[in-house]
Amino acid sequence: MTTTIRQEDLIQSVADALQFISYYHPRDFIDAVHAAYLREENPAARDAMAQILVNSRMCAEGHRPICQDTGIVTVFVRAGMDVRWEADMGLEEMINAGVARAYNHPDNKLRASILRDPAGERENTGDNTPAVVYTRLVPGDTVAIEVAAKGGGSEAKARFAMLNPSDSVVDWVLEQVPKMGAGWCPPGILGIGIGGTADKAMQLAKEACMESVDIHELRERGPASTVDELRLELFDRVNQLGIGAQGLGGLTTVLDVKIRDYPTHAANKPVAIIPNCAATRHVRFELDGSGVATLPAPKLEDWPEVTWGSAGQARRVDLAQVTPEDMAGWRPGETLLLSGTLLTGRDAAHKRIQELLARGESLPVDFRGKFIYYVGPVDPVxxxxxxPAGPTTATRMDKFTQMMLTQTGLAGMIGKAERSPETVDVIRRHGAVYLIAVGGAAYLVSRAIRSARVVAFEDLGMEAIHEFEVEDMPVTVAVSADGESIHETGPREWRARIGGIPVSVE
Structure with a gap:
C-alpha cells in the first residue's frame, strides 16, 4: 500500500508540534518533577522546583513558552519506504518551513536563537532555521517524526569521550556531571550514548533524551540488561552527588538516566552525555496521508496543585535604595524579591561594551549602582x-565580570548556574553579589516585569540591553559579598547528608 503525504501537511504538523512543545511539558516529566518536589528536603531546591511546576502550569494555561530559550530544533524522521510525496520541496526544506512558521506565529512568537556564520559574523537567521534533521528510511507507509527544541544552556553541557575498552562508563559519567555545573538547569534527564563512532554516540545520546521518564518502573521490575543496570546505578550515584535543583544542593539532580547503545569497534568505547533541562520539550507524531497530525492537548488537571510564594520568608529589596551595606547582609540561599530598575545584557552586549571601553568611548547606559540581568527575552504578545524572560547561564559572562565591576560601577548580577572560582573572588573583592533566577521558570519571572524598553544596541535583537522595571522578582543569593558560593556549599552539604538519607524514586 502506498501513502501520499502532502507538503502542507508536513509543514503545518511541524509548526503545530513546535508550538505545542513550547508551552506543554510532557506529562511524565511533570509527574517526575512533582515527585522530586515532594521528596526534597532542601528548602531552596524545593522552592526552585515549585517555581518550575507553577511556571509549567501557567504556560499550559497561557500558551506561552516554558523558557525564554525556545531552543534549536532537532527532528528525527522515520520515513516509510512506501510513502509518496506530493511536494515540490525537499524534506529538510519542508521541515524548515514548519520551523519558520512556528517561530513567527503571531499569537505565540518564539525566540529566534539560531545564528548563521557561527565562526564569524554570527548573524541571526530571524526564524530559528535551520533545524538539525536526522532521517531514516524504514519499511512501512507512514512517516513518524519526533520534534524537540533543545535549549542552548543544556546543549552547552554535552560531553564526549573516546574511552578505552576497559574504562568504566560509570566512573567517566560521575567525573563529568559535577563539571557540567548547573547551567543545564537540573533537575532533568541525562541522555547517554555508548558505542558506534564519535558522531553516532552523540546522536544516540540525543535520541535517548526523547524517551519517557520510567526509572521508577525499571526499579520495580528489575534490570534485564547491562543498559538497565547502568541506568539504575547512574541514577542513584548521580543523585548522591547532591548537586540538586539549579545546583543549590539537594536530593534530586536527575529525574532519569536514559541510555542507548550501538555496536562499536573493538578498539573503541565512544561515550556521550547530553542533558535535557527543566524545559524538556519533545513530541512525536505520525503522518499517514489523512492530513495534518493531531496532537491531543493535555488536561490542566494533569498538573499538580503546587503553589509558589515566598513573600512571607523572603527579603524585599528596593533596587533604588540598596546599598553595599545592605548587600553585605545577604546570605547564600536566601530568597530576595527585587523591585525597581534592572538592566539586561548577555554575551553580545558585553562584548560590545568591552569594545567601547577599549576605545575609550562612553557607554550608552549608566550601570553605576545597578544590577544586570543576563537574559534574552521572548518578544511580548x-x-x-x-x-518569558528567564536567566541565561552566567558562566559565559565570567570573562567580562572584572571589567564590568571595575569600569562601570555595576553593583551586582543576576543569571543562572555557578560562577568560576576566579569570578567569585572578583565578586568578593568588589563587595558585589551574584543572584540567580530559576532556569525553567521564565513565564513566572516575566510576570514580575512591569515595564520594559530597549535602551542600547537595538540591532542585537534579543541580546539588546533592555531596562526592566520589576516588582517582587524572585531570586536567590548565589554568591554573597564576602565570596561564599551556594553552588559550592550547597552540593557539598547535601552530598554529605545523602550518605545518611535513603533516596528512592517512589
Whole structure:
C-alpha cells in the first residue's frame, strides 16, 4: 500500500508540534518533577522546583513558552519506504518551513536563537532555521517524526569521550556531571550514548533524551540488561552527588538516566552525555496521508496543585535604595524579591561594551549602582509587557565580570548556574553579589516585569540591553559579598547528608 503525504501537511504538523512543545511539558516529566518536589528536603531546591511546576502550569494555561530559550530544533524522521510525496520541496526544506512558521506565529512568537556564520559574523537567521534533521528510511507507509527544541544552556553541557575498552562508563559519567555545573538547569534527564563512532554516540545520546521518564518502573521490575543496570546505578550515584535543583544542593539532580547503545569497534568505547533541562520539550507524531497530525492537548488537571510564594520568608529589596551595606547582609540561599530598575545584557552586549571601553568611548547606559540581568527575552504578545524572560547561564559572562565591576560601577548580577572560582573572588573583592533566577521558570519571572524598553544596541535583537522595571522578582543569593558560593556549599552539604538519607524514586 502506498501513502501520499502532502507538503502542507508536513509543514503545518511541524509548526503545530513546535508550538505545542513550547508551552506543554510532557506529562511524565511533570509527574517526575512533582515527585522530586515532594521528596526534597532542601528548602531552596524545593522552592526552585515549585517555581518550575507553577511556571509549567501557567504556560499550559497561557500558551506561552516554558523558557525564554525556545531552543534549536532537532527532528528525527522515520520515513516509510512506501510513502509518496506530493511536494515540490525537499524534506529538510519542508521541515524548515514548519520551523519558520512556528517561530513567527503571531499569537505565540518564539525566540529566534539560531545564528548563521557561527565562526564569524554570527548573524541571526530571524526564524530559528535551520533545524538539525536526522532521517531514516524504514519499511512501512507512514512517516513518524519526533520534534524537540533543545535549549542552548543544556546543549552547552554535552560531553564526549573516546574511552578505552576497559574504562568504566560509570566512573567517566560521575567525573563529568559535577563539571557540567548547573547551567543545564537540573533537575532533568541525562541522555547517554555508548558505542558506534564519535558522531553516532552523540546522536544516540540525543535520541535517548526523547524517551519517557520510567526509572521508577525499571526499579520495580528489575534490570534485564547491562543498559538497565547502568541506568539504575547512574541514577542513584548521580543523585548522591547532591548537586540538586539549579545546583543549590539537594536530593534530586536527575529525574532519569536514559541510555542507548550501538555496536562499536573493538578498539573503541565512544561515550556521550547530553542533558535535557527543566524545559524538556519533545513530541512525536505520525503522518499517514489523512492530513495534518493531531496532537491531543493535555488536561490542566494533569498538573499538580503546587503553589509558589515566598513573600512571607523572603527579603524585599528596593533596587533604588540598596546599598553595599545592605548587600553585605545577604546570605547564600536566601530568597530576595527585587523591585525597581534592572538592566539586561548577555554575551553580545558585553562584548560590545568591552569594545567601547577599549576605545575609550562612553557607554550608552549608566550601570553605576545597578544590577544586570543576563537574559534574552521572548518578544511580548497581546497585552504583555515582556514575554518569558528567564536567566541565561552566567558562566559565559565570567570573562567580562572584572571589567564590568571595575569600569562601570555595576553593583551586582543576576543569571543562572555557578560562577568560576576566579569570578567569585572578583565578586568578593568588589563587595558585589551574584543572584540567580530559576532556569525553567521564565513565564513566572516575566510576570514580575512591569515595564520594559530597549535602551542600547537595538540591532542585537534579543541580546539588546533592555531596562526592566520589576516588582517582587524572585531570586536567590548565589554568591554573597564576602565570596561564599551556594553552588559550592550547597552540593557539598547535601552530598554529605545523602550518605545518611535513603533516596528512592517512589
Amino acid at each position: 497581546g497585552d504583555e509587557v515582556m514575554g
